Amino acid sequence: GDSVTQMEGPVTLSEEAFLTINCTYTATGYPSLFWYVQYPGEGLQLLLKATKADDKGSNKGFEATYRKETTSFHLEKGSVQVSDSAVYFCALAMYSGGGADGLTFGKGTHLIIQP
Amino acid sequence: DVKVTQSSRYLVKRTGEKVFLECVQDMDHENMFWYRQDPGLGLRLIYFSYDVKMKEKGDIPEGYSVSREKKERFSLILESASTNQTSMYLCASMGGDEQFFGPGTRLTVL
Numbered sequence: 498g499d500s501v502t503q504m505e506g507p508v509t510l511s512e513e514a515f516l517t518i519n520c521t522y523t524a525t526g527y528p529s530l531f532w533y534v535q536y537p538g539e540g541l542q543l544l545l546k547a548t549k550a551d552d553k554g555s556n557k558g559f560e561a562t563y564r565k566e567t568t569s570f571h572l573e574k575g576s577v578q579v580s581d582s583a584v585y586f587c588a589l590a591m592y593s594g595g596g597a598d599g600l601t602f603g604k605g606t607h608l609i610i611q612p
Numbered sequence: 613d614v615k616v617t618q619s620s621r622y623l624v625k626r627t628g629e630k631v632f633l634e635c636v637q638d639m640d641h642e643n644m645f646w647y648r649q650d651p652g653l654g655l656r657l658i659y660f661s662y663d664v665k666m667k668e669k670g671d672i673p674e675g676y677s678v679s680r681e682k683k684e685r686f687s688l689i690l691e692s693a694s695t696n697q698t699s700m701y702l703c704a705s706m707g708g709d710e711q712f713f714g715p716g717t718r719l720t721v722l
Contacts, residue, residue, distance in 0.1 A: 505652075529709055540616075540702060540713040541655075548709065586654060590709065599645050599657035599670055600704075600711060 499524045503587045503603035510577055511611050518572040518606050520561075520587035528589035530554075530563050530570040531600065535584045544572075544585070582610045615639070616714035618703055624720045631690040633717050635703030643706035644686040646670075646678065648699040649716070655702065661686055693721045 503520040510516060522528065532544040532554070545554030550565035559574045570587060587603040619634035637644065642663050647655040647670075657670030659678040667678050675697060679687040686705075690697055698721045704711040 533713075540715045541704075542713070543710050546709070588655075592709075598668070599647075599660050600655070601657075602647075602655040604652060604654040 499528065499589060499591060499601045501587050501589055501601055501603040503585075503606055505604060506607035507609050508606055509609045509611060512579055513576045514610075516572070516574040516577045516581075516608070518585055518587075518608070520570045520572065520603060522568050522570065522587075522589050524568075524589055524591060526591055527565075528591050530561070531588045531590065532559070532561055532570070532572050533586040533588060533602075535586065535605075537583070541586065577608075577610050579610045579612050582608055584608070616703060616705055616712050618701075618714040618717050620717050621715060622718050622720075624722065625690075625693050626722050627694060629690075629693050629721075631693050631719065631721075633688040633690075633701055633703075633719070635686045635688070635705075635714055636684055637686075637705035637712070638684065639705060639707055639712070640683065641705040641707050641712075642683070644680065645704040645706070645711065646676075646686065646688045647702045647704065648672070649702055650699050658688065693719075695721050697721050 500523045529548045531546045533541040534544045545556040547554040547563035553562045584605045588600040645660040646658045661680045677689045701717045703714040
């Protein structure tokens with residue numbers, strides 16, 4: 498079945514450091530790819546998405562590029578802030594006639610940014 | 613603004629009790645989902661629904677059932693709660709290709 502593998506944390510960085518969180522996927526077709534973020538005590542929020550190969554999703558300084566040849570969707574940010582501390586989930590969705598059959602999530606990466 | 617609400621943020625139940633978790637969305641979305649979130653396992657799909665009175669099993673449906681009598685409301689039912697169902701439960705509805713999540717219900721089964 499479909500699966501998502503992402504680096505497990507916690508990942509601890511200093512403020513203004515460069516961030517990469519790796520994500521690779523296995524899917525039988527051509528999924529849409531997502532990064533969700535969960536801040537402490539809150540539900541998940543969509544951070545960015547890409548729906549086809551070579552698409553780049555971006556939001557709040559974060560970027561990720563859909564790489565079909567390496568089945569990857571790595572999350573990057575050039576300069577992290579303390580407020581970026583959260584849990585980040587990579588996810589994929591496959592679509593059938595009735596819509597998406599739910600998201601398949603990675604296990605999440607806990608990011609801690611120290612001042 | 614998009615809104616998905618869940619009936620409780622925290623819930624404590626005893627083994628064997630019947631438990632109802634309610635989710636309501638105000639976006640007129642057809643697709644709704646229930647996930648559970650566990651440390652080290654991420655989110656796993658329990659059930660989803662394409663429309664009123666329709667339901668589909670996700671990856672881990674055992675021990676759960678669902679009800680969708682109205683478009684805006686999707687309920688998760690634990691017929692006889694067990695300690696291994698202690699978890700965070702997240703509801704989502706889908707608009708376009710984006711899922712919108714509720715704040716979650718942290719359920720503890722004693």
